[in-house]
Amino acid sequence: MIKRRDFIKWVGTTGIGLAAGGYGMGALADEKKKRTSSTSSTSSASALTNTGISGRVVVIGGGMGGATVAKYLRLWGGIGVSVTLIERDASYTSNIMSNLVLNGSRAVSSLQYGYGNLSSRYGVKVVKGEVSSIDPVGRSVTVLGGVRYPYDRLVIAPGVDFDILPGLETAAAQAKVPHAWKAGPQTTALRNMITAMPTNGSGVFVMSIPAKPYRCPPGPYERACIVADWLNKNRPGSKVIVLDANPGITAEVNAFTAGFSLHGIEYRPNTTVLSVDTSTMTLHTNNVDVQGTVLNVIPPHRAGKVLAANGLADAGGRWSSVDVLSYESKVAPGIHIIGDAAATTQPKAGHIANQEAKICADAILRLLSGRAPDPSPHTNSACYSPITATTASWLTANFAYDPVSRSMVPVPASSGEATARSTGNFSEMNKWFTALMGDTFA
Amino acid sequence: MMRPVVRCQEHLRGAAMMLAANNTAIKKGVFMKKRALRGLVLALASLPAFAQTTTSAPPAGRLLASNCYQCHGTNGSGGVENIRGESVSEIYNELKEMQRKSTPKMMDMHARGYTDAEIKLLATYLSTLR
Numbered sequence: 001m002i003k004r005r006d007f008i009k010w011v012g013t014t015g016i017g018l019a020a021g022g023y024g025m026g027a028l029a030d031e032k033k034k035r036t037s038s039t040s041s042t043s044s045a046s047a048l049t050n051t052g053i054s055g056r057v058v059v060i061g062g063g064m065g066g067a068t069v070a071k072y073l074r075l076w077g078g079i080g081v082s083v084t085l086i087e088r089d090a091s092y093t094s095n096i097m098s099n100l101v102l103n104g105s106r107a108v109s110s111l112q113y114g115y116g117n118l119s120s121r122y123g124v125k126v127v128k129g130e131v132s133s134i135d136p137v138g139r140s141v142t143v144l145g146g147v148r149y150p151y152d153r154l155v156i157a158p159g160v161d162f163d164i165l166p167g168l169e170t171a172a173a174q175a176k177v178p179h180a181w182k183a184g185p186q187t188t189a190l191r192n193m194i195t196a197m198p199t200n201g202s203g204v205f206v207m208s209i210p211a212k213p214y215r216c217p218p219g220p221y222e223r224a225c226i227v228a229d230w231l232n233k234n235r236p237g238s239k240v241i242v243l244d245a246n247p248g249i250t251a252e253v254n255a256f257t258a259g260f261s262l263h264g265i266e267y268r269p270n271t272t273v274l275s276v277d278t279s280t281m282t283l284h285t286n287n288v289d290v291q292g293t294v295l296n297v298i299p300p301h302r303a304g305k306v307l308a309a310n311g312l313a314d315a316g317g318r319w320s321s322v323d324v325l326s327y328e329s330k331v332a333p334g335i336h337i338i339g340d341a342a343a344t345t346q347p348k349a350g351h352i353a354n355q356e357a358k359i360c361a362d363a364i365l366r367l368l369s370g371r372a373p374d375p376s377p378h379t380n381s382a383c384y385s386p387i388t389a390t391t392a393s394w395l396t397a398n399f400a401y402d403p404v405s406r407s408m409v410p411v412p413a414s415s416g417e418a419t420a421r422s423t424g425n426f427s428e429m430n431k432w433f434t435a436l437m438g439d440t441f442a
Numbered sequence: 443m444m445r446p447v448v449r450c451q452e453h454l455r456g457a458a459m460m461l462a463a464n465n466t467a468i469k470k471g472v473f474m475k476k477r478a479l480r481g482l483v484l485a486l487a488s489l490p491a492f493a494q495t496t497t498s499a500p501p502a503g504r505l506l507a508s509n510c511y512q513c514h515g516t517n518g519s520g521g522v523e524n525i526r527g528e529s530v531s532e533i534y535n536e537l538k539e540m541q542r543k544s545t546p547k548m549m550d551m552h553a554r555g556y557t558d559a560e561i562k563l564l565a566t567y568l569s570t571l572r
Contacts, residue, residue: 051497053497072508075516351512358511362500362504362505362508366500369497377506378506378560379509380509380555382512382552394548398551398552398554410555411554411555413554413555414551414552414553416546416551418547419545431522435514435515435521436513438515438516438520439516439521442516
C-alpha cells in the first residue's frame with residue numbers, strides 16, 4: 001500500500017505531476033492567463049474527435065519537435081491515436097531567446113515550458129523518464145526502472161549533443177568554459193561570468209563557433225552582438241573575439257557584418273578550436289592561441305545520444321538520415337527522427353523542427369490508415385535575431401520538397417534577410433516567439 | 443486487450459470468408475467471375491495489419507496551411523495576426539499581393555515560396571476553420 005506521503009512524492013516525480021505542476025514559471029503563467037482571456041485559440045482535449053485512425057505512438061524528447069509532434073498527432077489524429085511522450089526533464093528551456101539572458105533582459109525562468117497543456121488539452125500521456133532501450137523489432141521503448149511502452153510508430157526528437165574537446169573532459173573544466181548552447185544553468189553561469197568581467201576594460205570575451213551543421217545558424221553571431229553590446233555599455237574597453245571554424249558568417253551576413261562593425265567585434269574566420277587549457281584560459285586553434293577572461297566554446301554537434309546508442313546515427317556516425325516525406329529513418333522502419341538530430345538540407349532550429357513535426361505527425365496518421373505520406377510538403381524557417389538590446393534583424397526561407405533530389409529545397413524568391421536592424425523587428429520578434437511557443441506547447 | 447488495427451484486419455478477414463461462402467454457392471458456368479471473386483478473397487485476406495479503409499483522407503491543404511501556425515497560432519488563431527475565419531478570396535488576394543511587394547518583409551518573402559495552386563489550397567483549407 002502506498003502511504004499518502006509516498007504518493008505525493010511519487011506524483012512529484014512522474015508525468016502525473018507535470019499536468020498540475022510548473023505553472024509557477026514565467027512563461028507558463030503567461031500562457032495560462034492568455035488561455036483564459038483569448039477566444040478558443042486552440043482546441044481542447046474534449047474537442048478531439050474520433051477520426052477512425054488508431055494506433056500507438058511513442059515520442060522520445062519533449063523539445064520543439066517532440067512537443068509539436070505529440071500535440072498534432074492528437075489534434076489531427078483524434079482520440080484513437082494514443083500518444084506517449086517520454087521526457088527526462090519536468091520542463092523545456094527554450095534555446096530561442098536565451099541569448100537575451102546574457103545581457104540581463106530575460107531570466108531563464110521566462111523561457112521554461114511545461115507539458116501540462118499537452119496532457120490536459122490534447123490527452124498526451126507524459127512520462128518523466130530516461131530511455132534505457134529501444135526494441136525496433138518488437139516495437140517498444142523501455143525506460144530506466146523497467147516500464148515498457150509498446151508502439152506502432154516511434155518518434156525520436158532528442159536534439160543535439162556536443163563533442164568533448166581535449167581539456168574539457170571534466171565537469172569542473174566544463175563549468176569553467178561553458179558552451180551555454182543548451183539553455184539552462186550554463187546560460188545563467190555564462191551571464192554571471194560576463195557581469196564579473198573587470199570594470200577597467202581589460203576583459204576579453206572569446207567565443208568559438210563550430211563548423212556547420214550546428215544548432216541555430218545565426219545564434220552564435222547574435223550572441224556575439226548581444227554580449228559586445230552589453231560590454232560596450234557596462235564594461236567599456238572590453239574586447240569580444242569570435243573564432244569561427246566556418247570560412248565566413250553562415251547566416252544573415254548583412255545584419256551581422258553590420259552588427260560586428262557597430263560593436264567592434266573582432267572576427268576570425270577559418271579558426272577551429274582544437275583544445276582548451278582552463279588553467280591559463282587559453283584556446284589552442286589551427287591558427288594562433290587565444291587567451292580570454294571568459295571563454296565560451298561551442299563544440300561541434302552530433303545527434304542526441306539515444307540515436308547513436310541504438311544504431312540510428314547512420315549519417316557519418318553523427319546524425320540520422322531520414323526520408324523527409326515522413327521523417328522515417330532510412331535504416332529503421334517504424335522509427336521517425338525529427339528536429340536537429342535529423343540529417344536534412346534544412347537548418348537545425350526550433351521553428352523548422354516544429355514544421356518537421358507536423359509533416360511527421362501527418363505522415364504517421366496517413367501510414368496508420370494505410371495511406372502514403374503527402375508527396376509535396378513545405379517547411380519554413382523564420383527567425384529574428386537581436387543585434388542590440390533594442391533592435392533585431394530577421395531571416396526567412398520557405399522549403400519545398402524536390403522529388404528529384406528527394407530533399408527539401410529553399411524556394412529562391414522566399415529566402416532572405418531583413419535589409420536593416422530595427423526596433424520594429426525587435427517587437428515583432430517577441431510576438432513571433434510567443435506564437436511559436438504557443439503552437440508548440442499550448 | 444485486442445488492438446483496434448487487429449480488429450479491423452479480422453473484420454476484413456470475416457468479410458473475405460463470407461465472400462468465400464457465397465462463392466461456393468455460385469452456380470457452375472460463371473468460371474471467370476468465380477476466379478475474379480477468388481482473387482478478391484485472397485486480396486482481402488492478405489491485407490496488412492495497418493490497412494484501414496474506414497478512415498477518410500486528411501483534408502486537402504491541412505498540412506500545407508500548418509506552415510502558418512508558428513506565427514499565426516494553431517489553426518490560424520492567437521498568433522501575431524488572426525487568420526482564422528477569413529474567406530478564400532481574402533487569404534488568396536492577400537498572399538498574391540505580398541508576392542508582388544517591391545521591398546519584401548518577412549511574410550512577403552514567405553508568401554513567395556508557394557505556387558498559385560498551393561495558395562489556393564491553403565486558403566481554401568484555412569477558410570473552413572471556425
